[in-house]
Amino acid sequence: MSSKEISITDAATVWEPLLRSILEWNPEPEDKDAVVRFVPPPKLFAELKSRLEVGRQNGSPPEFVLETVKFVLRHCVNTSHPLWVNQLYGGVHPLGLAASFLVEKMNTNAHTFEAAPVFVLAEGMVLGEARKLFYEGVERGDGIFAPGGSFANMYGFMAARHVKFPQAKETGFFGLPPLVLFTSEESHYSVSKAAVWMGLGLDNVVKVPTNREGEMRPDALQIAIQEVKASGRVPLAVNATAGTTVLGAFDPLIPISKVCEDEGVWLHVDAAWGGSFIFSPRLRGLHLRGISRADSIAWNAHKMLGAPLQCSLFLSRHEDILRGCNSLGPSSAPYLFQQDKSCYEVAWDGLGDKSFQCGRKADGFKLWLMWVGLGLDGFQTLIESAEDASQYFYSKIAERKEEFLPYLDGPQTTNVFFWYIPPRLRGSARDEEWWSEISKVTVGLKERMVFDGGRLLLGYAPLPYKGLPNALRLVLPAYPPKSTTHMDTILRLITTYGEDL
């Protein structure tokens, strides 16, 4: 049987070995510690190209596809490895993965109850649970799942626009005074990308200065807003960040919300990374205090929490705001939102009309099933163990002052930004040349991580706004859980790779 003739009914049998090999967690036990088995891009490209050439015209038999899948699995980065601490996402919790498989298999769109009854209801339910957490018991309001944090932020800015200038839905921006977004210099670049896509323009994004820790300065925000007003432009929204990408800083939400209230500006909180701290009664008081004052919130459950990519929530305390922003009325798509439907109340079908996309993956179900299985307690345990691991890591590098130099006096939640000092640079004067060498050592460390068996992937970055050269950036998604042994291994690998750099 060729792969062309395989029907849906015999798929489970025919593809059994293929599905097995995907489900096996360690397909190559002899090499299971690798985070990446590096192949240079041109070489990997050539190998993949030759496989496509085999099947390009006439297809290829299941055995060849199986062998190709095994090749692919071997050369994917293992983001589920505890030493993948390279990005703000990582392993996927088995419950989330099972939910993903279910969503993939059912292959439907979260636009109407008719097409996706369970998924549409589960999405509404889990958005309600999230609102109760972020907005302190408030059940009403609005929300939707977006295909990533960039779009979740954009939903927030669109909501701000709709409240300030509802006529822009009809007229566009032509003839309006320039509208301005405020965000910190450390915030995510999706704020600027949104300004480009929304027709605001980069000139109308004001980057507010931060303090040493990378937190937006409320005094500077207030001045910036007043300057914009004085110039005849109109403040549209403030984007505060709860967990910045590099330093893991949390903008002070209470003073920022006061500035927003005083100045009459929408407050959106980009909590894509740090929003998961909501599950820890202890840590949410430290990091997320005041978030309930936000007009809208973006939170990526696929980052720290270990939900499968994508799982991005947009939340607002304003009821029915999304329909106002995005709906063209059900009559704009009468083939989908039939208003004379007699099987059930048509109001249950409104989801597609209030989204930008109409058709969407049923991402909400993944968080719903994780919630059923893990509960608030399970989420809390995951999040707090990530915080514990970063505290442990920080305490270890703080002890070894000769070898390590953290930028801040403590971890910024689950981010640690630090330099490694190789033996040849210890004890020297920390002048410009010394810093230049440290910056190169950081790049060299990355190279060794990749080339020496790929046993660790940990990112590095400069911090241009602070004038800081390349430093290592440890980030700890909560899944898979990180132990003190993992932290010790990271330190050992860095010092081994760096000894002669």
Place this chain on the structure above:
Amino acid sequence: MSSKEISITDAATVWEPLLRSILEWNPEPEDKDAVVRFVPPPKLFAELKSRLEVGRQNGSPPEFVLETVKFVLRHCVNTSHPLWVNQLYGGVHPLGLAASFLVEKMNTNAHTFEAAPVFVLAEGMVLGEARKLFYEGVERGDGIFAPGGSFANMYGFMAARHVKFPQAKETGFFGLPPLVLFTSEESHYSVSKAAVWMGLGLDNVVKVPTNREGEMRPDALQIAIQEVKASGRVPLAVNATAGTTVLGAFDPLIPISKVCEDEGVWLHVDAAWGGSFIFSPRLRGLHLRGISRADSIAWNAHKMLGAPLQCSLFLSRHEDILRGCNSLGPSSAPYLFQQDKSCYEVAWDGLGDKSFQCGRKADGFKLWLMWVGLGLDGFQTLIESAEDASQYFYSKIAERKEEFLPYLDGPQTTNVFFWYIPPRLRGSARDEEWWSEISKVTVGLKERMVFDGGRLLLGYAPLPYKGLPNALRLVLPAYPPKSTTHMDTILRLITTYGEDL
């Protein structure tokens, strides 16, 4: 063991029964013919809510999760059923599903080679293959995967904006003359939604009239463009549709492209539904002639072709256009796009910067693996069999003139828009009241489909622009393949349900 304690390593064992139940194609053989087992929204909501309540605080054991998954599977709509002909997507090909599972398991972002080496390369490769097809051998150009057709269309309008007014990236639309999008009255509502999000406004969307078949009239387009120019507004882009949502109409691309050339306007083709005809040498000549003249194209491989949702390609013949539109420069995210990286050439990491989202699902891999396994021949077979099924269906209703009334003289590719006439209305004068009754019969048919064992889901819609009342809309995604038996079953069910309506 509670679900909280399950680690990634023992997931395969613990969740084995759960994964099994998801992979089984017919979990309930006694009832395997159901497309939907309908439960009214409030009742289903209550059942799902009670399950969430069980685990809400402390989580729930694997057995309860398994039982919940089985409940969910039972109440999902089976979009893989051949009698799910309700939307422009349907079943997912087993190869695509296997690729989805792999992508879900590897849980990474298609933003850099470092994070997703295989996926980033496979995406580029499959976009190149698609460009060669749509642009008749042209390999260069640009492309990206978008989270759905709405965003793929928006990429096209952003590209048009960038070419016409590159300064808008910095200044926004303030101070510019109004920019106008042209699209047919039958086109997808994502064009209007894009105008809202992009700051153009609904007033700046011109709906061009169509002919009886639902195809945009090139003469009307030319007049509309000239009127806009005369009014001092600036034509930005024409959106032509290859496969409209209701009638399945293909706008005539050659005359439209000539108008666009003459008037200096960007031509974007929304081929979300009809783009898959590119795989049939016979049908692409009929339906997609001239598509190579498009400046940009959106195509959803998850619609007719049976790739898993989402699998939306944006293609352009303009090289490097996406970086121009969307990039803020690699220095905007130096933690991700390190320019001094020494492991490999940094150019391989540019994907995130040229996308709007930065982080994205690796949707491209799904199409890549399907291509390896099925090849061009396999895709062709799938697409042509869908066309054959609609031809067969049309011929059957055309024969039975008493019972059925098709709107057009033949199927519009894989869409058939038609009315069923119950016995009581046969032979009567077709006056206003008669049409009003037919419209209600159509709604009644839908209700019976849902309530009578849910053995068929087929949509209905009015066509307001043509002043047409509710009609049945048959749409045939190519996977799972549709046989003449399926078509006969659809006709039999309609006549059975409708006999006494």
